[in-house]
Amino acid sequence: xxxxxxxxxxxxxxxxxxxxxxxxxxxxxxxxxxxxxxxxxxxxxxxxxxxxxxxxxxxxxxxxxxxxxxxxxxxxxxxxxxxxxxxxxxxxxxxxxxxxxxxxxxxxxxxxxxxxxxxxxxxxxxxxxxxxxxxxxxxxxxxxxxxxxxxxxxxxxxxxxxxxxxxxxxxxxxxxxxxxxxxxxxxxxxxxxxxxxxxxxxxxxxxxxxxxxxxxxxxxxxxxxxxxxxxxxxxxxxxxxxxxxxxxxxxxxxxxxxxxxxxxxxxxxx
Ligand SMILES: [Fe+2]
Numbered sequence: 001x002x003x004x005x006x007x008x009x010x011x012x013x014x015x016x017x018x019x020x021x022x023x024x025x026x027x028x029x030x031x032x033x034x035x036x037x038x039x040x041x042x043x044x045x046x047x048x049x050x051x052x053x054x055x056x057x058x059x060x061x062x063x064x065x066x067x068x069x070x071x072x073x074x075x076x077x078x079x080x081x082x083x084x085x086x087x088x089x090x091x092x093x094x095x096x097x098x099x100x101x102x103x104x105x106x107x108x109x110x111x112x113x114x115x116x117x118x119x120x121x122x123x124x125x126x127x128x129x130x131x132x133x134x135x136x137x138x139x140x141x142x143x144x145x146x147x148x149x150x151x152x153x154x155x156x157x158x159x160x161x162x163x164x165x166x167x168x169x170x171x172x173x174x175x176x177x178x179x180x181x182x183x184x185x186x187x188x189x190x191x192x193x194x195x196x197x198x199x200x201x202x203x204x205x206x207x208x209x210x211x212x213x214x215x216x217x218x219x220x221x222x223x224x225x226x227x228x229x230x231x232x233x234x235x236x237x238x239x240x241x242x243x244x245x246x247x248x249x250x251x252x253x254x255x256x257x258x259x260x261x262x263x264x265x266x267x268x269x270x
Contacts, residue, residue, distance in 0.1 A: 018255065023248045026055060027257045028065060031232050033239050035197050035265045037177030042146060045071040046261040048202025049245025050080040052090050059094035062260065066098065069262055073145060074102050077202045077243065078109020078156060078183035081126055089126055095133040105136045105143065107153030107181035109203060138181065140170050150175035152196060154182040162187050167194040185228040185242045192236040199240040206230045206244030206256030216256065
């Protein structure tokens with residue numbers, strides 16, 4: 001019995017230690033994606049699921065990494081805050097700290113979608129603060145990126161499946177070259193059928209618990225072994241990149257390290 005108790009305590013302590021290390025280890029991933037239709041290289045930083053997390057004062061650690069990378073743009077695919085956000089946002093702090101050195105775009109995740117509807121307390125101030133900080137919010141809208149790429153921001157919606165019909169209705173046929181920021185990669189096949197060249201997502205947090213050589217265990221909607229949980233995928237001839245997210249949302253993150261993704265967009269014939 002005593003041996004069992006000691007083993008249990010050691011096991012729990014080790015798991016707790018791995019959890020703390022997993023939450024506090026920021027990783028920088030680098031990926032190359034060929035995007036048909038562009039005529040030069042571009043570097044973008046992809047962030048997702050900050051969930052009010054600070055990396056240093058005013059996210060200074062994140063900012064110094066971004067400064068070193070010097071990307072052409074920062075693309076954020078939602079859940080940069082939590083549903084309850086009544087104060088100053090760490091995401092806005094990061095953008096202010098970057099002082100307009102890089103353009104920042106945001107599509108809405110499930111937390112922002114709820115904030116937008118005023119649930120549970122309402123936080124119009126979150127979006128106002130982001131806009132004042134210079135964030136371009138793409139709420140089912142698009143923008144021209146680098147004067148060349150059409151960037152689409154699909155807003156998470158609990159009610160509706162984002163199939164080709166819906167995306168056509170919101171955005172029309174995708175222009176090429178194009179990037180779609182869509183928080184939930186669970187609809188990757190639908191996004192790919194719609195036809196944009198690159199899809200950027202987050203939401204899954206790498207599957208919360210990662211098993212080496214197996215992958216992520218759990219999606220936020222409690223589905224086991226989500227198909228798209230981390231990294232680059234080929235989906236119906238289109239590219240999908242899923243970020244593990246740069247923050248954490250208790251109790252996830254066990255060997256699923258927070259991630260800042262650097263994506264180099266390359267032309268087909270450099
Ligand atoms: Fe999410």
